[in-house]
Amino acid sequence: MVFARSKLLMEDNCFEEEPGSVDIKLVGPGVTKLYKKIYELIKSTFMVSDSDIQETEYNWGKGEKGEKFSVTWWIHKDMDIFTYLYISVKLKGEGTDKAGSATISIRGLLRTEYPQDTVWQRSLFYEMLRTFWHRVFYHKKREQYAEECRHMTIMLENKIKEFFESLKAGS
């Protein structure tokens, strides 16, 4: 992320067509185990550390019928000094270790930020150079990053499905 107070921000969905997210609905045993497992899968799939993941919401209810939970993570993966992937993973579920259901929604955003702090960075000449460079070189690079984002999102989806299948087989 660019460390600047004023920025020019460009944001695109990793999956260009709406809804732009991947949704998974799972029904079966062991849904409460998904919380820890998904966190581990996020780290390994996106190759990020704990400090790149922010758990913005954590709701957990304990009752006689089982547990009910809803968690949101935001992942921030730097691709280069201007571009990063900003991915949200939402997990919602309820049930016990024996039976339950869960919904997982993954949405990826590709963000590019150009600093606009100084007089030089706001000048017309700088803007012309930046636009030229962006058109000629960087546009292609951003397309590659978006593709990488799609690959990683699908990989996470497959890994979650695999884990859920192993839970079903183990029960």
Next chain:
Amino acid sequence: MAKISIVEDCLAPDKFIYLSYKGPDPWGVAKRISERIRPFFHVSASGTNNSRINWDVTGENISFFSTWWVKKDVSRFSTMRFYLKVIGSFSKATNEGEFTLQLDGNLETKFSGWGPVLKPMWLIYSYLFYNRVRRQALEKCRNILLAFRNELKEYFNLQITEVPRAYGTFG
């Protein structure tokens, strides 16, 4: 004397993180926060305050609202501030209920000096050195909030994931 003041959110791009809980002893969160706030944040009595307690016993349920702030110095120029708010209710008969805790923090940097040279001095100093200190402090501030929320999760026997303990990725 002129002054430059910069206030940054620790959890940017989000402003807050949340912890919601439904189950037995929701008021325990307030007791736990008051108990742990000083040792956890490493501040003296003047560095923290339970600034508000609202307690409503009318009706079937007891509802409560409480706020805390913590002030922690980083360096001569910067100070971290943390704000915690908890709102909840529980049944008089069963002691079961719910609460939502909202956490946020900011880093305030103040730099003062003789007017005509203040801005160039600040620009050089921040570019060469102090921006890295601020960036490290922002990471530390965020990590403290995430770790404190984890501690509260542990108190209620909720599932936790790892949170970053080290800081200084950008140092």
